[in-house]
Amino acid sequence: MQFGKLLTAMVTPFNDKNLVDYNKVTELMHYLIENGSDGLVVAGTTGESPTLSHQEKLELFKHTVAVSNGQYPIIAGTGSNNTEETIKLTKEAEAIGVDAVLLVTPYYNKPNQSGLYQHFLAVAEATELPIMLYNIPGRTMVHLTVDTIVALSKVDNIISVKESSGNLDAISQIIEETSDDFSVYSGDDSLTLPLKAIGADGVVSVASHIVGNEMKEMLNRFDQGEVKQASALHRSLLPIMRGLFMAPSPAPVKAALRMKGIETGSVRLPLVNVNEVEEQLIRDLI
Numbered sequence: 354m355q356f357g358k359l360l361t362a363m364v365t366p367f368n369d370k371n372l373v374d375y376n377k378v379t380e381l382m383h384y385l386i387e388n389g390s391d392g393l394v395v396a397g398t399t400g401e402s403p404t405l406s407h408q409e410k411l412e413l414f415k416h417t418v419a420v421s422n423g424q425y426p427i428i429a430g431t432g433s434n435n436t437e438e439t440i441k442l443t444k445e446a447e448a449i450g451v452d453a454v455l456l457v458t459p460y461y462n463k464p465n466q467s468g469l470y471q472h473f474l475a476v477a478e479a480t481e482l483p484i485m486l487y488n489i490p491g492r493t494m495v496h497l498t499v500d501t502i503v504a505l506s507k508v509d510n511i512i513s514v515k516e517s518s519g520n521l522d523a524i525s526q527i528i529e530e531t532s533d534d535f536s537v538y539s540g541d542d543s544l545t546l547p548l549k550a551i552g553a554d555g556v557v558s559v560a561s562h563i564v565g566n567e568m569k570e571m572l573n574r575f576d577q578g579e580v581k582q583a584s585a586l587h588r589s590l591l592p593i594m595r596g597l598f599m600a601p602s603p604a605p606v607k608a609a610l611r612m613k614g615i616e617t618g619s620v621r622l623p624l625v626n627v628n629e630v631e632e633q634l635i636r637d638l639i
Contacts, residue, residue, distance in 0.1 A: 355536045356426045356453065356485075356513070357391020358555035358572045361562060362399035364603045364610070365413065367618035373409055375416050377617060382420050384615060389565030391555075392426035393417065394455055398492065399559050399603045402430050404621040411445055418450045428485060432456035436472050440479045453483040455515065455557075460493035466501045477508045484510055489517035489540060499526045506531040515540045515557045521547060528552040542568075542594035546587040549575050559602060560594045563609050563639055596638040600627050609635050 363385065366377035385393060395417045396402045396410045405413070410429075417427045429451040431442040436459075443454050459472055477484055486505060490496040496518065505511045516524050517540030528537050528551060536554040539545045545556040549572065561568050567590055575583035597605045601624050607617050608627045612635070619626055627635065 355554050356428065358576075359389055359561055359565065359569050360392045360394055360426075360428065360538065360555065360557045361385050361390040361565065362394045362397045362557050362559055364562065364607055364617050365396070365400040365405065366616070367621070369618070371619060371621055373405075373413065374618060375412075378413070378416055379420050381610075381615065381617060382417065385562065385565060386425055388561075389567075389569035390425075390561055392428060392452075393421070394428045394430060394557055395451075397430035397455055397487075397557075398457075398489075399606070400430065401603065401621055401624070404624075407442065410442065411449065414446050414449045414451055426452040428453045428455050430455045430457070432458075432487060434459035434462050436475055439472075439476050443476055443480050443482065447480050447482050451482065453485060453513075454480070455485045455487050457487040457489065458493045458495040458497055460495060463495055466498055469495070469497060470501055470504060473505050473511065474508060477505075477510050481510060483512045485513040485515055485538070486511065487515045487517070487540070489515075491517065491519075499523050499530070502527050503530045506535045512536065513538065513554075516548070516553075517541055519544065521551065524548060524553065525551045542597075543591055546571060546575060546583060559606055560590065560597055562606050563597065563613065564590055564593055593638050596635060599634060600631050605631065605635055608632055609639055612636055612639060 366374045368374040396413050414429050421427050429446040431446050431454045433439050488497040513536040515538045539548040539556040542558050542560040571583050571586040604620050604627050610617050
C-alpha cells in the first residue's frame, strides 16, 4: 500500500499560550495539501509528540480526520516505548477514523531485535489499521535491522516503513527482500531522490512545509524519466533541506513558515525557538 509520493510530517500549531490552535491546524492542512502534499503525518516528532498530552493527540486526530474528510490520508503518530500505551493510543486513533499509524521504534529502554519484533507484532494484532514502521536510530538509539523489518513486513497490516537510518545499502536490501506492496519512504529530505533511485516510494518530509511543490515536481520528474531535471531540483533544494535542521526540529521550520506568512506559534520546552543568527540564516535560504 502506498500513501502517495509526498507525505508531510506536520508541525503542530500553538497559540500564544502554547495550546494547540485548531484554527491554525486547519489552515496549515489546507496549505500543505494545496502545495504538494499527498497526505499528512499528525503528532509525529515534527509535531512535537513528546510534549503533546494523550488527550491533545486524540483531539488532533479527531480534528485532522474531520478536516481531511477522507480526501487524503491522515497517518497518526501513536508509537512510544510502552507497548500497552502504544496499543491503547492506536486503538483510540482507529476508533476516531485515522487511515494508518506511524510507530516509532521504542526509545530509551533499548529492546533487542526480538523485543522490537514482539512490540510491533503486539500492536499489529491489536488493530486493523495499516502500520508504517519508523526506523530512526539517530533519535531513539534503537536500530531496526533489515532482517527484522523483512520479518515484520510479512505481518498483514504492517505495510510500510519510514527509513531514517541513512544506510542506503540496508534500505536497498529492504526494498529487495520485501514484497512489492510493502512501501519504503525516506525519513530524510536530503535522501529523497537517492532513495527513489534505488526503488523507494517517496518521502515523509519536513521541508515540504516550505518547498512542497518543488519536492513534488522533483519526484514527478524522476518518475517521468527526467532524471537530470530531477537531480538539478534535488541539488537546488538541498541547502533548504539541510537548513531546516540547523537547530532542533521543528523550531527552524516553524520560523520558516512564519516568514512565509503562516503562523504556527512557538515550540514547547525543552525545545526553544531559533536564535537571531539562525533566523537570519533561514531567511537567507528561503
